Amino acid sequence: MTDLNQAAFQKHMGVTVEQMEIDTLVVGAGQAGVAMSEHLSKLGVPHLVLERNRIAEAWRTGRWDSLVANGPAWHDRFPGLEFEGLDPDAFAPKEQVAAYFEAYAKKFDAPIRTGVEVKSVVRNSDRPGFTIETSEGVIQARRVVSATGPFQRPVIPPIAPKDDRLMQIHSAQYRNPEQMPEGAVLVVGAGSSGVQIADELMRAGRKVYLSVGPHDRPPRAYRNRDFCWWLGVLGEWDAEAARPGKEHVTIAVSGARGGKTVDFRELAQEGMTLVGLTKSFNDGVVTFQADLAENLARGDENYLSLLDAADAYIARNGLDLPEEPEARKTFPEPECVANPILDLDLAEAGVTSIIWATGYSVDFSWLQVNAFDANGKPKHQRGVSSEPGVYFLGLPWLSRRGSTFIWGVWHDAKHIADHIATQRKYLAYRDAAQRQAED
């Protein structure tokens, strides 16, 4: 436990985990847990946050070395604190993001206890609330908020070949180019992680094949406004669900190298070989779908639709922002798009490693309550689950597109804290007879 957490824990609790009863237990102290704690504190709800590692651990050890935030510092933060010593338009390096959340927690003396894992949560049958087993003892809580993150278990699809000659890692394990064996690299997945990793490897002199699926590709900035601003004013962050057919569409953006628009044709011009969706592996040969041109065209459509919507917004609101016609220029069609590779013999191409930038799943095996559907998906409305007293925070599309992002989770946490405080008020109500008896 850090000094900060030790002090906060003792001040707020005065007891150890082994003998604790608490109103609300928050599991996880990433940005979601910290936001939750702030709102509960403001509403006077007694609570404790348990974190198995350190505050904002995902930003410390769960990301590659050079990662910076995808959004500028003015945007990717909580309302109550700015990034110290950082230009508001700059992209915070991951260590600074972790330090930010630690400082934020300190600001309001968050009752966070680190180094304690929650092993199981079970509803009590003989009294209200839940019994929570932790690595340091048992807790009783009336309510439990799961803030364990949207990206917990790295997912590698079953098509991954069993081939000892290849080093294969998930993007969660990627750190830097030096970690990779000599030779060409196949990066599967071209969302924000895949495209940034592929770009870094190419700039380090590696031959890179990037497998590109369906994606959205907003401009990094347009007419002097970052795409985070555009998504905000155009209501896109607040969208309540992915548009039909777009459920599995990833978003390719990057704050790397000062923040540049992800342009796959430009990357190809610089030497990257683009391929379509990865289909299968057979005897050292990988097969790709013939969908590269279509995926790029859809990405372009998304890019151009944002420019159109931005232009319309500027006109409608009479804003004085400089025109940017060059944003509509496209790079010439690269050879790898015109004549796509559909089969690649990995050994012949010198590919010695594969990075699977194929996303994450969640793991709620510790939460043994009636808050999941038949497929194990959390059942909830804006984070308020179907099991009274259990809440989810930080999940993709919990209330809207912004729910997994730094600023978005803060607003979802506020809603959940309000719900908890309201329930507590109902419970505190006393009818006339009770009031008289208490007087």
Ligand SMILES: Cc1cc2nc3c(=O)[nH]c(=O)nc-3n(C[C@H](O)[C@H](O)[C@H](O)COP(=O)(O)OP(=O)(O)OC[C@H]3O[C@@H](n4cnc5c(N)ncnc54)[C@H](O)[C@@H]3O)c2cc1C
């Ligand atoms: C590569 C990458 C880059 C991203 N970049 C940005 C960005 O630039 N801007 C942005 O807004 N968002 C970004 N995100 C999305 C999101 O902000 C992060 O994923 C963020 O870490 C999510 O915060 P969280 O608090 O919900 O979850 P996490 O940060 O994952 O925190 C959950 C915490 O719960 C703890 N925990 C889990 N299970 C238990 C348990 N049983 N007991 C105790 N503790 C437990 C974990 O140790 C962890 O610390 C990025 C995501 C990825 C993968």
